[in-house]
Amino acid sequence: MDYRDAGVDVEAGRAFVDQIRNLVHSTFRKEVLGGLGGFGGCFQLPSGYQEPVLVSGTDGVGTKLKIAQVLNRHDTVGIDLVAMCVNDVLTSGAEPLFFLDYLATGKLEKEQLTEVVAGIASGCKQAGCALLGGETAEMPGFYQVGEYDLAGFCVGIVEKSQMLDGSQVKVGDIAIALASSGVHSNGLSLVRKVVSDGGFAWDQRPELLGGQTIAETFLNPTRIYVKPVLAARKAGLEIHGMAHITGGGLPENLPRCLGTNQAIKINPNSWQIPPIFQWLAQAGNVNPEAMYNTFNMGIGFVLLVPPTQVEQTINYFQSEEIPAFAIGEVITGDNSLVGLL
Structure with a gap:
């Protein structure tokens, strides 16, 4: 008996690493030391910092992976993985430097997982960070054949x-x-329940979704805000706070960037809810409070800026093809949102 008899193919693992080597190397920055295959990834801190602070973040993709696996489409979830980490790190004002992934599967299927890694590499390029390394674990009996899970880890400065x-x-x-690019990577368990309980098929094209299938709509990858936001700060736009709108929606995430004894008064009529969320609310009979506490409702990231910077900030992001709009004002309060519902 050997390891292959137990369901783990070591040679397939080596072949997989060789297959993704070029994808990984395509993300490298000049600070990367060495190549793929060592016990650890090495990264030299960029020059020019007086008091550099490292900011780290980790996350996964959640049950969005179930949709990808049911449809056998794996080219976007890697982007989601990177986005969930780098957008979090960005809220401190940090530039993502490098990223590591952990990929666990029941049986290593090279073509499937190469698609996943290609998405991770694409996300790293969008964020300007290096895919410094990772781990692929073949775990027969823990995951079914065709199933995999993803986790990621990012460090910024x-x-x-x-x-x-x-x-x-x-x-x-x-x-x-x-603006968000859709549901991003949160609330997909509720999405799957709405689809299942409502008797919908993933290849259906509801009129409200503008011709896209349900699957295409919900697999749209998470928008990565890193480069335009960092460029905005570098260009002199004054940004006092940032929030990444993930699980828990605006009510849970927006107050996280506030100071002591502050709240935000929201104007709920200041933006139009995208059709994807309208369809979910109707198809699943989901009430407004549950929608706002589960989904981003069309808002993926929020910046807090002085009143004098509003027009300039909106114009800047519109020029970057990211819809932007004022939704509220910081007031004295108890670290909450006021007026959303």
Whole structure:
């Protein structure tokens, strides 16, 4: 008896690493030391920082993977994985430097997992960070054949004097929302229940979704905000706080970027809810409170800026082809949202 008899193919694992080598190398920055295959990835800190602060984040993709696996489409979930980590790190004002992934599967299927890694590499390029390394675990009996799970880890850097921690936010600051590309990677368990309980098929094309299939709509990858936001700060736009709108929606995530004794008064009529969320609410008979506490409702990222910077900020992101709109104002309060529902 050997390891292959137990369901683990070591040679297939080596062949997989060789197959993805070029994808990984295509993401490397000049600070990467060495190549793929060592026990650890090595990265030299960029020069020019006086008091560099490292900011780390980790996340997964959740049950969105179930949709990808049911449809046998694996080219977008890697982008989601990177996005969930780098967008979190960005809220501190940090530039993502490198990313590592953990990929676990029941049986290593090279073509399937190469698609996944291609998505991870694409996400890293969008964020400007290096895919420094990772781990692929073949776990027969733990995952079914064709199933896999993903987790990721990102490290970024920011000058201490430029780090955002809530203390910069002022009463009177305006919340500028940056549009999401869809549901991103949160609330997919509810999405799957709506589809299943409603008797819908993933290849159906509801009129409200504008001709896309249900599957195409919900597999649309998470938008990565890193490069335009960092460029905006570098160009001189004054940003006092940032929030990544993930699980828990606006009510849970937006207050996380506030200072002490602050709240945000939201104007719920300041943006149009995208059709994807309208369809979910109707198809699943989901009430507004549950929708806002589960989904991003069309807002993937929020910036807090001084009133004098509102027009300039909106125009900048519109020029980057990211719809942006003012949705509220920072007020004195108890670290909550006011007026959303």
